[in-house]
Amino acid sequence: MRILFSLALLFVLACNSTSQTPVTNGDEAAGVTPNLPEYRYDPPAREGEVERMDTTTEYWKNILTDQEYHILWEDGTEPSFSSPLNDVKAAGVFACRACGLPLFSSSTKFESGTGWPSFYEPINSAYVQQDVDRRYGMERVEVSCARCGGHQGHVFPDGPDPTGLRYCINGAALNFVPEADL
Ligand SMILES: [Zn+2]
Numbered sequence: 001m002r003i004l005f006s007l008a009l010l011f012v013l014a015c016n017s018t019s020q021t022p023v024t025n026g027d028e029a030a031g032v033t034p035n036l037p038e039y040r041y042d043p044p045a046r047e048g049e050v051e052r053m054d055t056t057t058e059y060w061k062n063i064l065t066d067q068e069y070h071i072l073w074e075d076g077t078e079p080s081f082s083s084p085l086n087d088v089k090a091a092g093v094f095a096c097r098a099c100g101l102p103l104f105s106s107s108t109k110f111e112s113g114t115g116w117p118s119f120y121e122p123i124n125s126a127y128v129q130q131d132v133d134r135r136y137g138m139e140r141v142e143v144s145c146a147r148c149g150g151h152q153g154h155v156f157p158d159g160p161d162p163t164g165l166r167y168c169i170n171g172a173a174l175n176f177v178p179e180a181d182l
Pocket residue numbers: 096097098099100101145146147148149150
């Protein structure tokens with residue numbers, strides 16, 4: 001899967017460097033749908049070791065939809081109950097939609113009733129960056145992908161056992177990778 005991912009990425013980069021025209025998935029009428037692989041899944045070469053990516057706004061705008069870009073790079077929030085990932089109960093992992101880093105496992109997903117995919121812990125604490133977010137007159141802890149820096153959501157201290165934490169994550173910032181494809 002890593003090889004497929006790399007090839008897909010190279011393809012996108014190659015196309016962009018030659019034509020500057022976004023690649024489409026055949027639905028040119030819509031005009032804006034990037035030719036994304038079904039999902040991105042790119043675990044680190046060594047478990048727990050994440051190298052920070054250094055990429056440009058342009059790069060992300062080329063591989064993400066407008067909504068994904070807004071959430072990941074402008075700290076946006078999708079409407080509650082809008083993500084199909086809310087209802088995913090199958091075994092697998094949820095990877096960063098931008099860079100493919102596996103962030104959460106289905107085994108830690110729970111029904112929070114909030115309308116956003118919710119998890120009680122990340123796959124590896126090294127894979128998520130946590131920062132205090134004081135916007136909107138609240139003090140919350142923002143969760144970002146530790147590799148690409150893309151905004152994922154927030155973590156709150158009102159989750160279930162065993163951690164008591166609730167990682168409230170935008171589905172549009174994640175890809176679901178079924179266990180059979182890991
Ligand atoms: Zn990422």
